[in-house]
Amino acid sequence: MSDMMKALVKAHPEKGLWLQDVPVPEIAPNEVLIKIERTAICGTDMHIYKWDEWAQNNVPVPMVVGHEYGGIVAAVGSTVKRVKVGERVTGEGHVVGNRSRNARAGRFHLDPDTKGIGVNLPGAFAQYLALPEFNVIPLPDDFPIEIAAIMDPLGNAVHTALSFNLVGEDVLITGAGPIGIMAAAVAEKAGARRVVLTDINDWRLNFAKTIAPRTVMVNTRDQDLKQVMSKIGLREGFDVGLEMSGAEPAFNQMLNVMIMGGNIAMLGLPARPFPVDFGKLVGKALTLKGVYGREMYDTWYKMLALLDSGLDMSPMITHHFAARDFQEAFDLMETAKTGKVIMDWTQI
Ligand SMILES: [Zn+2]
Numbered sequence: 001m002s003d004m005m006k007a008l009v010k011a012h013p014e015k016g017l018w019l020q021d022v023p024v025p026e027i028a029p030n031e032v033l034i035k036i037e038r039t040a041i042c043g044t045d046m047h048i049y050k051w052d053e054w055a056q057n058n059v060p061v062p063m064v065v066g067h068e069y070g071g072i073v074a075a076v077g078s079t080v081k082r083v084k085v086g087e088r089v090t091g092e093g094h095v096v097g098n099r100s101r102n103a104r105a106g107r108f109h110l111d112p113d114t115k116g117i118g119v120n121l122p123g124a125f126a127q128y129l130a131l132p133e134f135n136v137i138p139l140p141d142d143f144p145i146e147i148a149a150i151m152d153p154l155g156n157a158v159h160t161a162l163s164f165n166l167v168g169e170d171v172l173i174t175g176a177g178p179i180g181i182m183a184a185a186v187a188e189k190a191g192a193r194r195v196v197l198t199d200i201n202d203w204r205l206n207f208a209k210t211i212a213p214r215t216v217m218v219n220t221r222d223q224d225l226k227q228v229m230s231k232i233g234l235r236e237g238f239d240v241g242l243e244m245s246g247a248e249p250a251f252n253q254m255l256n257v258m259i260m261g262g263n264i265a266m267l268g269l270p271a272r273p274f275p276v277d278f279g280k281l282v283g284k285a286l287t288l289k290g291v292y293g294r295e296m297y298d299t300w301y302k303m304l305a306l307l308d309s310g311l312d313m314s315p316m317i318t319h320h321f322a323a324r325d326f327q328e329a330f331d332l333m334e335t336a337k338t339g340k341v342i343m344d345w346t347q348i
Helices: 043-050 053-058 151-161 178-189 202-208 225-231 248-257 278-283 298-308 323-333
Strands: 004-010 018-023 031-040 068-076 088-091 128-132 136-139 171-174 195-199 216-219 238-243 258-266 287-290 317-322 340-344
Touching: 004 323, 018 323, 031 088, 043 053, 043 323, 068 128, 068 151, 151 178, 151 298, 171 178, 171 248, 178 195, 178 202, 178 238, 195 202, 195 225, 202 216, 216 225, 225 248, 238 248, 248 258, 248 278, 317 323, 323 340
Parallel strands: 171 195, 171 238, 195 216, 238 258, 258 287, 317 340
Antiparallel strands: 004 018, 031 068, 031 128, 031 340, 068 088, 088 136
């Protein structure tokens, strides 16, 4: 094995990514070296690609980016016991510490010392990735490698959607990006009665129908949500809201259409602070829960169980590129008319 590899690097503090030769990561005794087979492009990668304000404040340069991947274990450190060379794997991209109160209590997803693969630790848009054994998710040998590459965002969707009991409930999801669409499919599978997905992008709402066929799609630019609600027999409001857009109008509309005592889980990250009518939150006795990442590792357990019991995420993948053609993939992502876009690292 050569000691150099190809990787997509945020090499300069400006728009773009650069395919460069970098050293293959060395693994510590508790780490696993993963040969990357497929990766998927995330919204986070687009922030870093475009070099927006968030990226400028959070990502050191140079940095190998990317955190959604499936691969094969190529080597293991001397203390690694649970993971074997040759196993098919993906991994949790949040690397946690063991000092904070939450980490010590086993609430790893709430550890304030978390570092992110491809954000402030070397990432997965590369031929090899080093990852702590603790973060490695072994998969069955016949597990589709492209589905492995989209488990990170599916985990966000599962974590958010299962924040509250959905059985027999009416669910509003605001934001039809990939995670919102996946959440609609999860809500259907988890036993929700009505699921409504809103966005202002018709392409996304149409695409969502292929993954969440029972969900009612509403373009809030040209449809009145309250009219849609009365048409589908929803009199008192939504029991559960899943906010996936981070957009002010979507969140404030959600407050307007929730039932008294309803529950909201919010994953969408607002780009900047926005005004909220908290009088409605209080007056309706709503519960609001912020959601970050995936629970380690219960979300992963649930995700694998949902996939095993028939949740089909394969239609989420709309485009495939050789990793060497990454620029085409990022240009396409900028159109916002895609599901998940895969890059093949065996074609570099
Ligand atoms: Zn992601």
